[in-house]
Amino acid sequence: MHRVFSGIQPSGELHIGNYLGAVRNWVALQADHDCIFSIVDLHAITQSYDPKELAPRTFEMAVGLLAAGIDPDRAALFVQSHVPEHTELAWALGSVTPLGELERMTQFKDKSAREETVPAGLLNYPILQAADILLYQADRVPVGEDQLQHLELAREIARRWNARFGTELFPEPQPLLSKARRIVGLDGKAKMSKSLGNTVGILDPPEVIWEKLRPAMTDPARKTRRDPGTPELCNIYALHQLLSKPAEIEHVAVQCRTAGWGCLECKRLLADNMIAALAPIRERAEDLKAHPGRVHEALAAGAAKCRGIAAETMAKVRDIMGFAPAAPAGAGSHRGGRAQDG
């Protein structure tokens, strides 16, 4: 059975880009894969953040993922910082990662342009990501298109480490893309991103979904109600294709091309379909928020399982890389005692 690993940062609200691009795929994969999913808080600290918000955001992300359908009986869900081996393996993999590869990563270039001072953590982000996957020897990674470049680097890091130390310990992880590989944000320009504020949250109440969709960017050719548009150039149409029924998608396209509908009517139908699709997730999330113990229990069980696997992998990594084994607990105390006596 293939082992699947994927992660999501608690860097903001779980949005429909994350959901349609990655998390919906995670839910489907649980049925017939050995799945490990992580809330990657160690990644989230590479961008500006408020320490007071990190723990509540981590909890909210867990609520969102469980409500979206991650089932703790079938998949391990855990918080990255609860398994310290992630950082240890990242350090080890840093020894075979070329600096030039890190510097050419698109995410690094985009995100560092937004920071006044560029933290080294942002540069090293893909090494930690490679460690996340390789720690569990996962060979399948369901992600959105934006992570393909990092995954390619993770494969190179695995190859280089295996070659450097003459082993086959790490498999080369392959991406799994969904149909919605890149959801564009409500600005109609950049990809939908937690850190860009161009999102619709999967737990947003109906009125908030409508408030966000109403001013969203459409085909710029539709300056007035009477100007026809090209659905393929409109982000709202792209979302219809993922959330509306085939007959509705067809109808929307005709109404756009003939200026039969204004953009607001098109958005209203999308909002209704989005609200209906997200309603059961929102309901489950309300229930989980009322029973936070269930969330903590799921995270604790996930971390316990992952700590076991991570410890085994790291023991092999330390051995293969030639580190001196630590003396067993208690060794040395006798000698220390004598030294004091004498």
Ligand code: ATP
């Ligand atoms: P941030 O802006 O903080 O990087 P993000 O919205 O990009 O947040 P991540 O936690 O970095 O979210 O990514 C979680 C998963 O969601 C990844 O698999 C990523 O590929 C996927 N993903 C993120 N944004 C999109 C999008 N707009 N379309 C499709 N998939 C996406």
Ligand code: MG
């Ligand atoms: Mg991201």
